[in-house]
Amino acid sequence: MEAVVAAKPIIKVAALCGSLRKASFNRGLLRSAIKLCNDAVNGMQIEYVDIAPLPMLNTDLEVDGKYPPAVEAFRQKILEADSILFASPEYNYSVTPPLKNAIDWASRPPNVWADKAAAIVSTGGGFGGGRSQYHLRQIGVYLDLHFINKPEFFLNAFQPPAKFDSDGNLIDAEAEEKLKQVLLALQTFTLRLRGK
Known part of the structure; x- marks a missing residue:
């Protein structure tokens, strides 16, 4: 009799890129992550969520x-999502304005970030976007996001x-192999948070 191996539950990952440029290297990291999930990481499904349509945060809206339609769709x-994958370029030692705007819209009541696992990848010059990652982790404390600690992914492009x-x-x-390890760690941590 053949042993039955239980399949891992599908983890839905929302992937956000802090850069709006079409040829952004950070967006390229997310494309690679999506491909890796299709080819080499079973049990994860990554959906790229575009933050470009979001208006600048203004509570008059x-x-x-109710929020503007683009905001409602983004919040949904x-x-x-079970977990979040951020590709966070570094602007002036911090996260980009579009990414901070998206974070702030989704934190409006009720905060839809709460209790989700998250991972950050980044690329750029010098430290490869590392300072933006540390700032994003700080923001995540208030949002009640739970970031994986290791492996870290900074890439000098x-x-x-x-x-x-x-x-x-x-x-x-x-x-690409390091990116795969980040995805596997995010998968494991997400399942742990969900008690699986």
Whole structure:
């Protein structure tokens, strides 16, 4: 008699990129993460959630407990996700304005970030976006987001050999393997938080 192996439950991950550029290397990291989930990480499904349509936070836009349609749709995507994957470029030692705006909209009552597992990846020059990650972790404390601690993923995009192609796609095998390890850690931590 064949042993029956229980399949891992599907974890729904909302992926957000702090850069709005189409050829953003950080967005390229998310494309690679989606591909990895399709090819090599069973039990996870990543959906890219575009933050570009969100208006700048303005509580005058909240009418009778309702938010603008783009905000309502974004909040629903976050609410339905089991965990969050941030690709957070670094602007002036911090997170980008579009990402902070998205975070703030989803934190309006009721806070739809609460009790979710999260991971951060980043790429850029120098420290590879690391300072934005530490600032995002600080913001996450108030949001009640639970970030994985290890492995960390910072990638210097400009140090040879080339890490991305001209369209912003990740082409570095070592970085791809590190990204896979982040996804596996996020999967394990999400299941732990859900008591699985």
